[in-house]
Amino acid sequence: GQQLNQSPQSMFIQEGEDVSMNCTSSSIFNTWLWYKQEPGEGPVLLIALYKAGELTSNGRLTAQFGITRKDSFLNISASIPSDVGIYFCAGRSGSSNTGKLIFGQGTTLQVKP
Amino acid sequence: DAMVIQNPRYQVTQFGKPVTLSCSQTLNHNVMYWYQQKSSQAPKLLFHYYDKDFNNEADTPDNFQSRRPNTSFCFLDIRSPGLGDAAMYLCATSRLSREGEQFFGPGTRLTVL
Numbered sequence: 001g002q003q004l005n006q007s008p009q010s011m012f013i014q015e016g017e018d019v020s021m022n023c024t025s026s027s028i029f030n031t032w033l034w035y036k037q038e039p040g041e042g043p044v045l046l047i048a049l050y051k052a053g054e055l056t057s058n059g060r061l062t063a064q065f066g067i068t069r070k071d072s073f074l075n076i077s078a079s080i081p082s083d084v085g086i087y088f089c090a091g092r093s094g095s096s097n098t099g100k101l102i103f104g105q106g107t108t109l110q111v112k113p
Numbered sequence: 114d115a116m117v118i119q120n121p122r123y124q125v126t127q128f129g130k131p132v133t134l135s136c137s138q139t140l141n142h143n144v145m146y147w148y149q150q151k152s153s154q155a156p157k158l159l160f161h162y163y164d165k166d167f168n169n170e171a172d173t174p175d176n177f178q179s180r181r182p183n184t185s186f187c188f189l190d191i192r193s194p195g196l197g198d199a200a201m202y203l204c205a206t207s208r209l210s211r212e213g214e215q216f217f218g219p220g221t222r223l224t225v226l
């Protein structure tokens with residue numbers, strides 16, 4: 001079945017540093033999404049990408065839909081303590097059942113003040 | 114504020130004792146999802162409703178059932194919980210045209226004794 005490889009698995013950084021994480025797949029996706037999950041809460045959508053090559057920002061977050069449609073990255077600039085959480089990439093292909101997302105394994109981000 | 118609400122937030126049940134988790138939404142979204150999430154893992158889709166059309170994932174155990182009596186409400190029934198069913202259960206919704214952009218509830222943490 002379709003799988004997403006997300007890296008790194010975890011990051012421990014100093015406040016103010018920039019962060020980069022990515023997802024790759026052997027399959028093509030039509031949509032790439034990035035979610036953040038804080039402890040004890042459900043995931044929250046950060047950015048949705050719909051076109052190959054698309055680069056989208058949401059505040060300090062920037063994400064890109066890879067030109068091959070098989071990868072995506074998320075950058076966080078000037079990290080702050082409230083950036084702590086688990087970041088999941090997710091992909092959706094045209095061939096999948098309606099609504100089904102394929103999730104990456106998650107990147108756990110810890111920020112030291 | 115429009116939202117996805119899950120009750121209860123924490124549920125404790127005994128091995129083999131049926132339990133029902135509930136989800137309601139004020140977003141008026143057509144699609145509703147139930148996910149199971151175990152510690153340090155990505156959410157795993159159990160089933161979803163496309164309006165009243167029920168879509169079961171092939172690997173969802175028969176022990177798990179769902180009901181959607183109307184647009185706003187959706188229930189997850191676990192007929193005979195086992196120890197392995199202890200997890201966070203997440204409800205999510207989306208619009209028809211944006212199935213990847215899912216709005217998650219805060220989850221129900223299920224403990225099985």
